[in-house]
Amino acid sequence: MADVALWLPAIVWGAIFLWSYWREPRQFRNAFFLFFFCACTLGAAAVFFKQWWITLPIALAVAFTPVITIVFMLVNEVMLVKREGFSLSHALPLLFACAIVAWFGALPVAHAARLPGVVVGFVLAVTACGAWFFLSFAAMLLYSWLYRSLPRRRRYDFIIIHGAGLKGKELTPLLAGRVERACELWNAQGRRATLVPSGGQGEDEEISEAEAMARHLRALGVPASQIALEDRSTTTWENLSFSRDLIAERSSVPDPRSALVTSDYHVFRAAMYARAVGLNADGLGSRTARYYFPTAFIREFIAISRRYWWPYATIMGLWAACTLVFLAFR
Structure with a gap:
């Protein structure tokens, strides 16, 4: 028992x-x-x-992961800036490392400074939000890896390719990887699906991302009759919403199955959004350069956290309620 x-x-x-x-x-x-x-x-x-050594990896992870993460993020920041140049989005590893340091130091500093109880309570609530943030980050990292690693032996009616930035009229290596991954899938299932390059034209782009991807697909041997352009979208949500409408117009079956081809760090969020817009689709990933993955994954996680804000609101709401009760009976 x-x-x-x-x-x-x-x-x-x-x-x-x-x-x-x-x-x-x-x-x-x-x-x-x-x-x-x-x-x-x-x-x-x-x-x-x-065999208590089984828990050793957990203990070591809890004890050293923050330090290892900080060092890794700082090294990654240096590599990213060297290869891509500095920008606000490229500063995410540095900001993430600073957030970890602030999370560990906030409560001891507040206590040592003998700040008022209300302020210490606020710092405690923010620390709890940070704990939930890092727990969520670890959980998503584990599950997103599992989700994109499990094999899917299905035949897809449509293959949606998510756009990314262009260099003039040419694909970046990141976007070319997505297009080539989609073409591999198309070939693997007997060239029977319709490919949907999805992406509008940015202010600094000469043509739409969809058109640039379509040109690359035709160069890879995909006939124009099996390419359907979605060239209006500017966000992941619009990629999926507009592609859903396009697929509904072109499909001859009531519930066609689609594949969402994007970079591996972006797969799970794209799949989540596809579910939200009512698109019957699986996410498939193309490889991302290792130096770029941490920055991209942090950005993905922040985007998902913005949609799942209620745990943070609950924690801060409890702090506010407890503070009001404390002040009322003080």
């Missing part, structure tokens, strides 16, 4: 994860279910087998 109780949390979280994934793999909550399942399984295994 004791053994059952020991493994029960892992069994429960595992069952919840499998049920949720089977129902809909494109949900953010799956990331937390998987994270809690892994944590409970490792903890139970350590106790059951009396």
